[in-house]
Amino acid sequence: GDHLKVCSQGYTCCSQEMEEKYSQQSKQDFRNAVVELSNHLQTVFSSRYKKFDEFFKELLENAEKSLNDMFVRTYGRLYMQNSELFKDLFVELKRYYVGGNVNLEEMLNEFWARLLERMFRLVNPQYHFTDEYLECVSKYTEQLKPFGDVPRKLKLQVTRAFVAARTFAQGLAVARDVISKVSVVNPTPQGTRALLKMMYCPHCQGLVSVKPCYNYCFNVMRGCLANQGDLDAEWNIFMDSMLLVAERLEGPFNIESVMDPIDVKISDAIMNMQENSMQVSQKVFQGCGQPKTLAQGRTARSVSESGFSARFRPYNPEERPTTAAGTSLDRLVTDVKEKLKQAKKFWSSLPGNICNDEKMSVGTVNENECWNGSAKSRYDFAVTGNGLASQVNNPEVEVDITKPDMVIRQQIMALRVMTNKLKNAYSGNDVDFIDISEESSGEESGSGCELQQCSPEFEFNATEVTGNSSKSDKTVNTSAATRSGLSQAALLLNILFLAMQRQWR
Numbered sequence: 001g002d003h004l005k006v007c008s009q010g011y012t013c014c015s016q017e018m019e020e021k022y023s024q025q026s027k028q029d030f031r032n033a034v035v036e037l038s039n040h041l042q043t044v045f046s047s048r049y050k051k052f053d054e055f056f057k058e059l060l061e062n063a064e065k066s067l068n069d070m071f072v073r074t075y076g077r078l079y080m081q082n083s084e085l086f087k088d089l090f091v092e093l094k095r096y097y098v099g100g101n102v103n104l105e106e107m108l109n110e111f112w113a114r115l116l117e118r119m120f121r122l123v124n125p126q127y128h129f130t131d132e133y134l135e136c137v138s139k140y141t142e143q144l145k146p147f148g149d150v151p152r153k154l155k156l157q158v159t160r161a162f163v164a165a166r167t168f169a170q171g172l173a174v175a176r177d178v179i180s181k182v183s184v185v186n187p188t189p190q191g192t193r194a195l196l197k198m199m200y201c202p203h204c205q206g207l208v209s210v211k212p213c214y215n216y217c218f219n220v221m222r223g224c225l226a227n228q229g230d231l232d233a234e235w236n237i238f239m240d241s242m243l244l245v246a247e248r249l250e251g252p253f254n255i256e257s258v259m260d261p262i263d264v265k266i267s268d269a270i271m272n273m274q275e276n277s278m279q280v281s282q283k284v285f286q287g288c289g290q291p292k293t294l295a296q297g298r299t300a301r302s303v304s305e306s307g308f309s310a311r312f313r314p315y316n317p318e319e320r321p322t323t324a325a326g327t328s329l330d331r332l333v334t335d336v337k338e339k340l341k342q343a344k345k346f347w348s349s350l351p352g353n354i355c356n357d358e359k360m361s362v363g364t365v366n367e368n369e370c371w372n373g374s375a376k377s378r379y380d381f382a383v384t385g386n387g388l389a390s391q392v393n394n395p396e397v398e399v400d401i402t403k404p405d406m407v408i409r410q411q412i413m414a415l416r417v418m419t420n421k422l423k424n425a426y427s428g429n430d431v432d433f434i435d436i437s438e439e440s441s442g443e444e445s446g447s448g449c450e451l452q453q454c455s456p457e458f459e460f461n462a463t464e465v466t467g468n469s470s471k472s473d474k475t476v477n478t479s480a481a482t483r484s485g486l487s488q489a490a491l492l493l494n495i496l497f498l499a500m501q502r503q504w505r
Contacts, residue, residue, distance in 0.1 A: 026195040027187055030224065033354045038183035041346060042176055048336045049172035055332060056097060056165050059259050064090040067263035074267065082118050085111070086266075093158075097166050104159045104430065112151045112269075113138045119146070119270065120284070123277035127291040136288035146280045147269035154265055157258045160428045164253040167425035168245045172336070174418045175238070175343075178411045182228055182347075190398040191224040198396075202371040210362075213370035213379035216396065217361035221351030222384050223397025227405035229387040232347040234415045239344045241422035246337050248426060249329060256329040348386045 067086060071079040079086075089111050096102035117134045129137075187195060198212045198220050212220075222229065249255070273280070285291070355361045362370040372379040373396070384394045391399035424430075 022200045023192055023196050026199045027192055029199060029359075030187060030195050031185055033357060033360060034183055034185050034225070034350070037350060037353055038179055041343060042179040042183070044339050044343075045172050045176040045179065048332075048339065049169060049176055051327075052165075052169050052172060052332060052336075055327065055329065056169065056255065057094070059256060060090060060094055060097070063259040063262050067266070070263050071267070078122070085114055085118065093162065096162060099166075104162060105155060108151070108155045108158060112147060113141060115270075116141055116146055116273070119273050119277075120281070123274060124281055124291075126294055128294050129291055133288055133291060137284050140284055140287055144280050144283055146273045146276065148272035150265055150269035150272065154258075154262070159430070160248075160253045161255040161258040163425050163428065163430050164245055164248045165255045167421055168242070168249060171238075171242050171245070171418055171422055174414060175242075178231075178235075178414060182231060182408050182411050184407075185225070185228075187224050188399075194220050194223060194397040197373060198371070201373075202376075207371060207376055210369070210371045210376050211358075212361045213367060213372050214355055214361045214364050215381070215383050216370070216372055216379040217355035218351055218383050219381065219394055219396040221354050222386065223391050223394045223399050225347075225351050226388040226391045226399050226401075227408045228347050228350060229390075230404070231408055231412055231415075232345060232386065234412045234419070235347055236344050238415045238419045238422075239340050241419045241426070242340050243337060244426045245422050246333050246340065249333050253428070254329060351386075 064087075068083070071083075071086070089107075092100075092102055092107045096104060096107075116138060120134065120137055121129060198217065202208065202210050202212075356363065368378045369376065370379065381395045384390050388399065388401050388404055391397065392401055
């Protein structure tokens with residue numbers, strides 16, 4: 001108490017040494033309060049991203065293993081001789097998910113074209129087919145539909161499911177990284193003086209145990225977190241977009257329901273090709289010409305070597321693969337949807353939630369028995385609004401509203417771009433990839449809170465304050481398929497245009 005001047009006349013301590021001590025301590029207390037809340041939220045998104053990423057990758061591994069095991073038993077040597085075709089399919093699906101430059105529609109079209117070439121040779125072993133002839137065969141794929149309707153349906157399902165899954169995982173990673181960057185707070189000199197006055201100046205009157213009034217604390221925090229408050233609007237739109245894509249993961253874009261039975265679907269297509277092989281072959285011969293017949297001995301050897309004596313055996317699945325990552329997509333989505341809902345209004349609620357901590361203020365009780373900045377009495381100033389522009393009338397913190405924090409402006413832009421990608425994914429449109437690896441996440445929060453030490457969950461109350469009191473507070477048509485006509489240049493222009501607007505249409 002002897003070290004401080006009368007706080008209502010100045011914010012400094014009587015000696016430079018003590019002023020520095022209490023200034024540093026007040027800043028550290030403030031940073032710790034922000035970190036304590038934001039790290040819980042960051043941990044939630046980090047753990048959910050890792051869980052989803054693990055689930056999607058393991059789901060692909062299980063689907064490939066199931067197809068390989070079942071096709072070996074069903075088609076035997078015939079499948080093993082052509083297994084690289086199916087391995088390539090899964091290689092490309094995995095490459096797409098982790099961010100490879102893969103056009104899903106073109107890749108799936110190529111898979112069915114290659115499968116048709118193999119099948120056409122097998123069902124017509126008595127003929128010799130040149131590469132040029134097989135290229136002609138592939139031109140009749142759409143017209144003849146040798147595999148029935150399976151390729152069209154599977155292409156639609158795979159494209160939409162993978163776009164939704166990859167974009168949703170990216171969204172979780174973006175949320176994690178945004179929190180990491182904006183939770184690093186460095187109060188301005190004016191903010192530091194306000195924090196010092198609020199936290200340590202009661203000592204000069206011997207009021208060591210008297211805590212700041214709630215609304216007084218609220219004004220100080222609103223001023224010190226003005227830029228974080230500006231993040232809230234874009235953050236809430238982003239959360240809503242994540243919730244919409246989460247609905248897709250539960251419904252028509254459910255990647256688990258697409259990949260789990262993919263072996264059955266491909267087997268059905270193969271059976272359809274075999275059953276209609278005569279009609280398909282006749283129409284191809286009419287369009288591409290009659291192929292040359294092999295010598296009788298070569299024909300016999302061809303049939304014998306292929307292992308294709310009469311017809312494929314129908315595929316009856318005996319078992320499904322074990323659930324990926326020890327859970328199901330439905331459980332993962334149900335869990336993360338609840339966290340997304342809780343995370344809304346996090347940034348606008350941050351000042352109030354800091355002041356709810358008994359270490360920071362007296363709370364909403366004993367409003368006449370708290371530190372109001374000059375004495376132990378009621379705090380009579382109105383609480384200022386949220387965000388940078390509202391701080392022009394803040395009675396406690398001098399805020400230069402003409403100098404927004406550039407790190408936070410960059411994160412607002414990152415949220416806008418990701419929201420645009422989520423909206424495209426919701427409609428079934430493919431989107432550009434964002435690098436979501438841990439190594440690319442940029443600067444760390446510097447919180448000193450390791451993930452394994454932080455609480456894996458978070459809870460906060462959305463608090464709105466007006467005046468001198470405090471109060472605690474689907475139908476979209478889906479696209480038929482990925483729009484192949486949308487060029488990368490057009491998408492880039494679209495993103496840049498939207499990024500310059502404050503509101504989404």
